[in-house]
Amino acid sequence: MSLKRRSLALTCAITSSIVLVGMTGTAAAQSSFVSGSSGLFSSESPATPSAPKNIIYMIGDGMGYNHVSATNLFETGQTRYQVEGEPGAVTPVEGGDAVQVFEGPEWIQVAQSTFQDGNSYDPQRAWADLNYVNENFTDSAAAGTAMATGTKTTNGMIGVDTAGETLKNTSEHAIEQGKAAGVVSSVPFNHATPAAWAAHNSNRNDLHAMADEMIASDLNVIMGAGHPFYDNNGNPIATADEDYMLASQYQRLANGETDFTFIEDDADFEKLANGDVSSTKYFGLAQVEDTLQHGRDGDSVTPYDVPQNDVVDLATMSEAALNVLNQDEDGFHVMIEGGAIDWAGHANDIARDIEEVQAFNTAVETVVAWVEENSSWDETLIIVTADHETGYMTGPNNDPNWSALTGAAGLVPNHGWHSGNHTNQLVPLFARGAGSADIAAAADQVDPVRGNYIDNIEIANLTFNKWW
Incomplete structure (x- = not known):
């Protein structure tokens, strides 16, 4: 069975056997709901130590609330996080059970603001004006x-900061603490999100310079797409496509001229995922250009109606990375990104958006299983969130009022898109394990619909100033 099909089979198997658990929480947790809120903020989450030994930061790039909802609808025919109503009088839609592993009662659930320097998030304006979140994202x-x-x-x-001065990231901080660190992505390894944990550059498009910096870094694991000698269908090409990596950079890795053990064959990722680890530093370059699956040829009407690439999946890369990083007895930090959710959102492509969210969810399931087999919730923290929402996905009729996604299992949900770019919406954040109570406590701002929320700088500052 190919790695791609193994991932899909895992998703389908879990979906077909999952026990749906309502997230009503304890009485104390219920009392902490903001009136009308669909976000749970509870200080009654299971007691765990405050400082995690290991941090696993999982980012669904562009994965807003409705991206999660659309996937839940496709899988089960029901969902949550939905809102409807006219501006100024928006209310959550009742109902919706837990579907994904990170929606279970063991996880704290809050929202997160995402704005850049100089901008802001105004909870009242966000729900009083349909267009507000389309600005200043x-x-x-x-x-x-x-x-x-x-x-x-x-x-x-x-x-770097707004003046271009270098900022220390939590990967570097982990390494200073004697821990291992790595980045994993379903899009090019030096794309914006993995690069943020591995590089420093005033121009996100200076990809070759960031590739050089990452290749020369002290990271223990770098895995992602961006192969110069393969196309988006996973087919080899004779002339290098150097959008992300120069042919000379590839040759340095492939010829063993760096500190990394280089892998690119699917079978080698599989070996690492199965625990066959022989080095403390791996650079894994998937044999595809832009993305593992999103960029493949063909127009999708429903998920998986276009055959997928036979290329390593995010779940396998994630497990491989964890097995490498876990060799460090002092612990580790890793950022794992489902990066092509964002690409599907930009394209307003609901079928591939669901595919990408499912691939990300399967990676989360794999990581949760890894923690329970190889670590524990007393020493490991998993964070599942997004860096922003992409596409402004809503229900099908979002003018002049908000509308909810609807649908049945196995069908593409009734939906609408209202942007080809990012938005300034709050995004969901789920956390479990050591340190999760600190995240809940830091979510001290309140949105009238989503409930308590945290800003996107808070977890790094907890890492720097409290945990490590």
């Missing part, structure tokens, strides 16, 4: 930098 560079460094910056800037 962040990009992945600024959002990733905020999440990685604890400092806001300007769109287009990676790992």
